[in-house]
Amino acid sequence: MDERDPFLNALMGEVRMLLSRLLDDGGPGQIDLMRLPMPPERRQDLQDMLGRGEVEITLDAAGTSLIRETAYAGVWWIEHRDRGGRMVANLIEVAQMPAIVPPTDEEMRASLAALHARDMKEAGR
Amino acid sequence: MKPRDTLGQKLAGYGISRRALLKFAAAAATSLALPPGVAPAIAESLSGARRQSLIWLSFQDCTGCLESLTRSDAPGIERLIFDFISLDYQETLMAAAGAAADETLVRAARDNHGKYLLAIDGSVPTAEGGVHSMVGGRTNMDMLAELAEGAAAVLAIGTCAAYGGIPKAAPNPTSAVGIADLVKEKPIVNIPGCPPIPEVLTGVLVNFLTFGRLPDLDDLGRPLAYFGTTIHDQCYRRPYYDQGKFAHSFDDEGARQGWCLFELGCKGPTTRNACASLKWNGGTSFPIQSGHGCLGCSEPDFWDKGSFYTSLSGGEGPPWDAVGGAAAVGLGIGGAAAFAARRSRAAVDRQLAKEWQRDHGATATSKTEEDGP
Numbered sequence: 001m002d003e004r005d006p007f008l009n010a011l012m013g014e015v016r017m018l019l020s021r022l023l024d025d026g027g028p029g030q031i032d033l034m035r036l037p038m039p040p041e042r043r044q045d046l047q048d049m050l051g052r053g054e055v056e057i058t059l060d061a062a063g064t065s066l067i068r069e070t071a072y073a074g075v076w077w078i079e080h081r082d083r084g085g086r087m088v089a090n091l092i093e094v095a096q097m098p099a100i101v102p103p104t105d106e107e108m109r110a111s112l113a114a115l116h117a118r119d120m121k122e123a124g125r
Numbered sequence: 126m127k128p129r130d131t132l133g134q135k136l137a138g139y140g141i142s143r144r145a146l147l148k149f150a151a152a153a154a155t156s157l158a159l160p161p162g163v164a165p166a167i168a169e170s171l172s173g174a175r176r177q178s179l180i181w182l183s184f185q186d187c188t189g190c191l192e193s194l195t196r197s198d199a200p201g202i203e204r205l206i207f208d209f210i211s212l213d214y215q216e217t218l219m220a221a222a223g224a225a226a227d228e229t230l231v232r233a234a235r236d237n238h239g240k241y242l243l244a245i246d247g248s249v250p251t252a253e254g255g256v257h258s259m260v261g262g263r264t265n266m267d268m269l270a271e272l273a274e275g276a277a278a279v280l281a282i283g284t285c286a287a288y289g290g291i292p293k294a295a296p297n298p299t300s301a302v303g304i305a306d307l308v309k310e311k312p313i314v315n316i317p318g319c320p321p322i323p324e325v326l327t328g329v330l331v332n333f334l335t336f337g338r339l340p341d342l343d344d345l346g347r348p349l350a351y352f353g354t355t356i357h358d359q360c361y362r363r364p365y366y367d368q369g370k371f372a373h374s375f376d377d378e379g380a381r382q383g384w385c386l387f388e389l390g391c392k393g394p395t396t397r398n399a400c401a402s403l404k405w406n407g408g409t410s411f412p413i414q415s416g417h418g419c420l421g422c423s424e425p426d427f428w429d430k431g432s433f434y435t436s437l438s439g440g441e442g443p444p445w446d447a448v449g450g451a452a453a454v455g456l457g458i459g460g461a462a463a464f465a466a467r468r469s470r471a472a473v474d475r476q477l478a479k480e481w482q483r484d485h486g487a488t489a490t491s492k493t494e495e496d497g498p
Contacts, residue, residue, distance in 0.1 A: 030161035032154070039361065062145035080148045086407045088152035091161055099165060100147045107143065 007037070008046055015050075018094035019074055028095035034087075043090075050077060050092075057101060063088075067098055136172065136208060146172060153331040156324050156403070157340070158350045170335040171209060177334055178237035179244055180230065180272060181215040184265040185258045185292045185301055186247025190283035191217055193320035209334060213241070216260070227261055234275050242333070243276035245269070248285040248292045249307060250299035257299040269307060278312040278339055279304055282326065287315035287346070288425035295429050305346060314339050315346035317398075319422035324403050325351045345425065347397065356393035356419050359401035362386065380416065390434040391418030398423040 011031070018029035033043070051071025059065035063082040070077055076098050080089040093099075103111075136146060150167035154160070159167075183191065195218070212218070213233035214226075221229050233241065247265075250257035255264035273279055281304040284290040292301035305313050316325050329348055332340040340348040357363060365371070365385040372379035372386055387394070393401075396419050400411040412419055418434075421427040 028162075030164075032161040034155045035158055059144060061142050062148055065148060080151055082152075084407050089148065089155050089161075091151065093161075100144050100151075104143065 005042065005045060008042065008049060011036075011046065012049060015072070015075055015092060015094065019072065022074060022094050022096075028093065028099065030094070031092040033090040033092065038090075047077065050075065059100065065100075067101065141208065143168070143172075153328060156328045156350070157332060158353075167331065167335050171331070174209070174334050176211040177209065177330070178233060178241040179210045179212050180233055180237075180241050180276075181212060181244040181246075182260075182265075182268060182272065183216055184245060184247030184269075184286070185250050185299065186283065186285055187291075188217060188246075190246040190286075190318075190320045191215075193318075194282070194323045194326055210330060213237070223261075234272055238275045240277050241275070242278055242280060242330075243272050244280040244282055245286045245304055246282045248289045248301035248303060250292065250301050251307075252298070252300035266307065269304070273308045273311050276311055278314065278333070279308055280326070280329065281305065281313055281315045281317075281346075283321050284317040284319045284422055284425075284427065287317040290319065291428055293426070312339055313346055314342065314348060317345075317347060317423040319420075319427075321423075322351070322399055322403050322405070325399065343397070347423075351399040351403075352397040352423070354397065356396045356398055356401050356413070357391075359399075360393055360413055361401070362413060375416065386413060386416075386418040387438070388436045389418050390432065390436055392421030392424075392427070392430075392433075392437065393419040394437055396421040396424050 014031060018031070021027055021029060033046075038046070053069030053071055053073065055069040057067040059067060063080070063085070065081060066077075066079040068077045069075075074094055074096060076093045076095065078089070078091040078093055078098060078100075079087055080091075082088050146168045147164060150164040150171065151161060153167055154164045181191075214230045216226065219226060219229065247258075249255070249265045249269060251266060255266035258265045260268065281287040285292060285301075286304050288303045289297075289301050289306075290303075292299060293303075303315075305315070314329055316329065318325075325348065328350060329340060332338070332348075340350060343349050343352055345352075357366070360366075362383065362385045365383075366387055370379065370382070370384040371388045372382075372384045373388055374380065375389065385391070391413065393413065400419070401413070404411045404414070420433050421430065424430075
């Protein structure tokens with residue numbers, strides 16, 4: 001890990017700013033790592049700096065995504081991959097929970113309707 | 126599908142979830158250099174949009190552009206774009222032929238008049254009334270004039286459609302031109318490349334569907350998000366250029382060390398494209414990463430700017446023995462090509478000066494003309 005990399009130190013400063021803002025007004029923030037000059041070594045250094053937390057989520061939607069809490073609560077490392085395994089987005093998301101994870105009310109209402117329908121079908125047997 | 130269904134309803138019917146759409150939107154935001162926070166807005170816009178009618182014509186082309194955009198070793202997430210559009214006419218892909226195909230084109234243009242996007246790959250031959258390329262007895266020139274009139278915008282896909290490309294190369298026997306030379310009354314987006322990068326077309330379509338307009342363009346009509354910087358500026362070998370470390374042949378120590386390919390004729394410094402960031406074949410590599418210099422294929426008249434192996438600074442590029450095997454096979458052809466390459470050296474200088482002026486403003490004109498790039 002190279003603590004002297006000024007680029008990574010600046011990036012960590014942005015993470016700190018986003019986390020502070022999250023606590024102030026609840027607004028989430030994202031950093032798009034694929035649009036930054038991030039050769040593999042620097043990317044690995046950043047991952048090492050952020051560390052690993054207790055939560056790791058695998059999302060299976062049009063390919064596999066890795067959503068991992070870092071050692072800093074509220075700071076998430078996200079890798080979206082397509083079905084071929086190619087990374088299509090690499091983000092740091094600063095939020096209580098990344099927006100892509102929780103189901104929406106609409107989705108839960110659809111689930112409730114499906115469960116009702118299932119009960120009706122079972123009752124009819 | 127009912128014609129009035131939204132994309133969200135259609136995607137749900139195909140089992141494409143909100144989360145998959147959010148992933149696509151995140152990838153699109155990255156691709157378009159938009160802030161990642163706009164991804165949910167992109168997903169919402171796409172899910173509420175109607176399918177966009179797209180009419181695709183192939184003119185004087187090799188079909189390489191279509192191959193690039195439709196072939197993939199794995200179904201990448203960018204392929205979701207094919208669920209967002211209604212490809213109403215494409216001769217190579219469609220099942221219909223002959224009169225049935227003609228009727229499909231007429232119907233698509235009539236039903237979506239003023240709304241459809243017109244995509245074109247291939248240049249337009251203009252010599253002798255355009256008879257050098259005809260479809261169903263009609264010249265490309267006639268088809269373009271008629272269909273551009275009813276289009277919301279025109280997408281010139283590939284260097285041939287954008288600037289004339291290979292068919293326009295000297296001596297240009299068919300007087301081939303790019304779309305913008307003939308279509309003056311409609312917005313045009315050039316997506317050059319030989320072939321173009323598939324993600325760029327995806328990004329342009331997402332931009333149009335999400336924001337209802339075409340992306341910002343550079344002075345050559347290319348989307349700035351993808352053509353805003355040179356290959357050289359994004360190249361992972363750039364530090365070696367800055368350090369003065371160059372490969373001098375394709376098999377010397379510099380080549381083995383992965384040093385800069387400038388002296389082997391790499392056109393990265395004067396070529397704007399996203400190859401170094403988006404790469405090719407599922408993000409696997411791009412020409413420079415594979416050990417060959419950039420050919421500059423997304424720039425106008427790239428075929429006529431001298432040898433691909435002559436350096437931009439005026440050196441003779443790699444030792445000709447490195448490529449001499451091929452040259453020796455056809456001495457006559459090779460000799461003519463070599464002569465043409467040297468004669469085109471002035472054209473390279475002019476192009477460099479033009480690029481330099483574009484990047485540094487008109488005030489630099491006199492210096493450039495006096496001192497060279």
